[in-house]
Amino acid sequence: xxxxxxxxxxxxxxxxxxxxxxxxxxxxxxxxxxxxxxxxxxxxxxxxxxxxxxxxxxxxxxxxxxxxxxxxxxxxxxxxxxxxxxxxxxxxxxxxxxxxxxxxxxxxxxxxxxxxxxxxxxxxxxxxxxxxxxxxxxxxxxxxxxxxxxxxxxxxxxxxxxxxxxxxxxxxxxxxxxxxxxxxxxxxxxxxxxxxxxxxxxxxxxxxxxxxxxxxxxxxxxxxxxxxxxxxxxxxxxxxxxxxxxxxxxxxxxxxxxxxxxxxxxxxxxxxxxxxxxxxxxxxxxxxxxxxxxxxxxxxxxxxxxxxxxxxxxxxxxxxxxxxxxxxxxxxxxxxxxxxxxxxxxxxxxxxxx
Amino acid sequence: xxxxxxxxxxxxxxxxxxxxxxxxxxxxxxxxxxxxxxxxxxxxxxxxxxxxxxxxxxxxxxxxxxxxxxxxxxxxxxxxxxxxxxxxxxxxxxxxxxxxxxxxxxxxxxxxxxxxxxxxxxxxxxxxxxxxxxxxxxxxxxxxxxxxxxxxxxxxxxxxxxxxxxxxxxxxxxxxxxxxxxxxxxxxxxxxxxxxxxxxxxxxxxxxxxxxxxxxxxxxxxxxxxxxxxxxxxxxxxxxxxxxxxxxxxxxx
Numbered sequence: 202x203x204x205x206x207x208x209x210x211x212x213x214x215x216x217x218x219x220x221x222x223x224x225x226x227x228x229x230x231x232x233x234x235x236x237x238x239x240x241x242x243x244x245x246x247x248x249x250x251x252x253x254x255x256x257x258x259x260x261x262x263x264x265x266x267x268x269x270x271x272x273x274x275x276x277x278x279x280x281x282x283x284x285x286x287x288x289x290x291x292x293x294x295x296x297x298x299x300x301x302x303x304x305x306x307x308x309x310x311x312x313x314x315x316x317x318x319x320x321x322x323x324x325x326x327x328x329x330x331x332x333x334x335x336x337x338x339x340x341x342x343x344x345x346x347x348x349x350x351x352x353x354x355x356x357x358x359x360x361x362x363x364x365x366x367x368x369x370x371x372x373x374x375x376x377x378x379x380x381x382x383x384x385x386x387x388x389x390x391x392x393x394x395x396x397x398x399x400x401x402x403x404x405x406x407x408x409x410x411x412x413x414x415x416x417x418x419x420x421x422x423x424x425x426x427x428x429x430x431x432x433x434x435x436x437x438x439x440x441x442x443x444x445x446x447x448x449x450x451x452x453x454x455x456x457x458x459x460x461x462x463x464x465x466x467x468x469x470x471x472x473x474x475x476x477x478x479x480x481x482x483x484x485x486x487x488x489x490x491x492x493x494x495x496x497x498x499x500x501x502x503x504x505x506x507x508x509x510x511x512x513x514x515x516x517x518x519x520x521x522x523x524x525x526x527x528x529x530x531x532x533x534x535x536x537x538x539x540x541x542x543x544x545x546x547x548x549x550x551x552x553x554x555x
Numbered sequence: 556x557x558x559x560x561x562x563x564x565x566x567x568x569x570x571x572x573x574x575x576x577x578x579x580x581x582x583x584x585x586x587x588x589x590x591x592x593x594x595x596x597x598x599x600x601x602x603x604x605x606x607x608x609x610x611x612x613x614x615x616x617x618x619x620x621x622x623x624x625x626x627x628x629x630x631x632x633x634x635x636x637x638x639x640x641x642x643x644x645x646x647x648x649x650x651x652x653x654x655x656x657x658x659x660x661x662x663x664x665x666x667x668x669x670x671x672x673x674x675x676x677x678x679x680x681x682x683x684x685x686x687x688x689x690x691x692x693x694x695x696x697x698x699x700x701x702x703x704x705x706x707x708x709x710x711x712x713x714x715x716x717x718x719x720x721x722x723x724x725x726x727x728x729x730x731x732x733x734x735x736x737x738x739x740x741x742x743x744x745x746x747x748x749x750x751x752x753x754x755x756x757x758x759x760x761x762x763x764x765x766x767x768x769x770x771x772x773x774x775x776x777x778x779x780x781x782x783x784x785x786x787x788x789x790x791x792x793x794x795x796x797x798x799x800x801x802x803x804x805x806x807x808x
Binding site for chain 2: 406407417418419422423426430431529532533534535536537538539540541542547550
């Protein structure tokens with residue numbers, strides 16, 4: 202027992218040490234998401250406060266086809282039923298068999314800490330995270346956390362659901378029940394994918410700031426061009442989805458500013474080049490700006506063009522193309538790359554400008 | 556004898572992945588050929604380090620899980636050494652798999668009896684074949700969709716100095732329009748024409764580079780033009796370069 206406790210304490214200490222000394226501090230990033238998500242859910246249950254419309258993007262227009270939405274909701278319902286059947290069964294399976302108790306009485310052994318399979322009990326209890334992740338999906342503040350938590354919570358939920366299936370389908374000869382169980386499992390798998398992908402479950406066309414729907418060959422090519430012709434680790438500023446491409450395919454360094462700082466967004470939305478923008482370029486040692494003109498053709502699918510600190514409602518309408526092109530008017534700025542939609546501006550000359 | 560067979564399986568898996576790397580065919584074949592090296596062999600190698608003996612289903616799940624864990628940690632390692640490439644993955648996973656097959660297992664390792672507890676029956680074969688067929692069709696459809704997803708036809712156009720601070724520049728054109736293009740390149744400095752290249756034929760996927768020495772000035776512009784409808788000329792792309800100041804002898808003094 203002491204050895205297990207030492208290993209657990211060591212693992213927790215290692216994680217905390219990593220967060221403190223090496224990694225980015227996550228408490229300031231995650232805590233508001235959790236607390237705001239919880240507050241919004243409480244408000245929603247009381248009948249007021251914002252709620253998130255499922256299977257519809259933040260732009261209000263793009264949505265998942267109805268039959269796919271039905272699959273997603275169906276999978277949640279089936280999993281809820283299986284969890285409700287399987288949870289107590291899974292817990293009871295972890296108790297000490299020596300007691301000889303069956304049915305509801307078996308659970309009394311758990312309360313008296315008579316168990317012989319604590320790992321099964323732990324995994325069963327972790328399945329409770331799955332309903333929490335579904336509830337977070339309903340809030341505008343916590344849906345991303347719920348979406349990411351869902352995959353991990355499903356490891357436990359899947360085990361408990363298996364107990365539920367086993368209760369329902371006890372005999373190999375019960376073909377009808379077998380078919381129903383197979384259908385339920387298939388629905389859980391397909392619906393789980395739809396719920397996980399959200400509006401990106403069906404790829405129909407390019408969407409601005411649509412995460413997976415934004416990734417397409419032209420954006421990848423522009424990022425790869427940056428790696429090939431500019432070299433890696435240049436300081437770039439761009440929108441949220443081109444950042445990912447520049448980081449991966451482009452191997453560039455991305456300047457974002459702090460989460461509450463809207464200055465990097467200002468580099469793209471300000472109609473003129475004013476002193477504050479030049480200060481930003483100088484202070485952050487920004488080398489290049491990648492401007493995607495497609496952002497002027499549609500709103501941001503996820504509701505954000507740059508980062509959470511950007512002006513409220515910015516992502517709900519397309520960006521002003523004139524503001525995006527303003528860098529062409531400064532003779533110290535070079536437009537080094539153009540593919541018709543994506544432009545890369547070299548702003549290094551402004552780093553030393555006064 | 557069993558060790559020889561294990562080594563043979565690993566070598567076959569590595570050779571299959573190598574064949575997939577060398578084949579320049581459909582990505583589906585590469586995926587199928589590389590799947591054992593990614594999803595099975597590293598996990599099987601690592602499983603030999605674990606004491607205890609697992610029953611068959613758990614062992615197979617653990618093999619796949621450990622393989623994926625090896626890929627996750629291997630990705631971090633490859634990224635750290637700048638080798639996050641297909642070849643890097645091949646070398647790393649092959650090394651783990653071969654090392655696992657060559658070293659002696661833990662005395663009570665879970666894989667000491669690799670195929671125990673599994674009795675194959677014809678219906679198992681039918682189910683496995685049906686599953687593989689469904690996976691292949693799904694994967695094939697997905698890959699076909701991916702390769703056909705080209706929402707934009709475009710031409711990359713760029714202008715960069717050959718050396719930082721020099722007046723020698725290189726202008727690049729890369730055709731991704733999925734059709735041959737004939738374009739004209741014009742380069743100006745402060746509005747004065749300094750070079751024209753007419754009727755440059757660029758095949759799909761081809762890159763054309765032109766070198767140009769720019770005279771002293773403030774800003775250079777390169778324009779890519781192509782024939783439009785009704786004998787018009789349309790501006791296809793435009794890039795620019797803020798030129799460095801050329802220091803003169805009097806400035807040095």
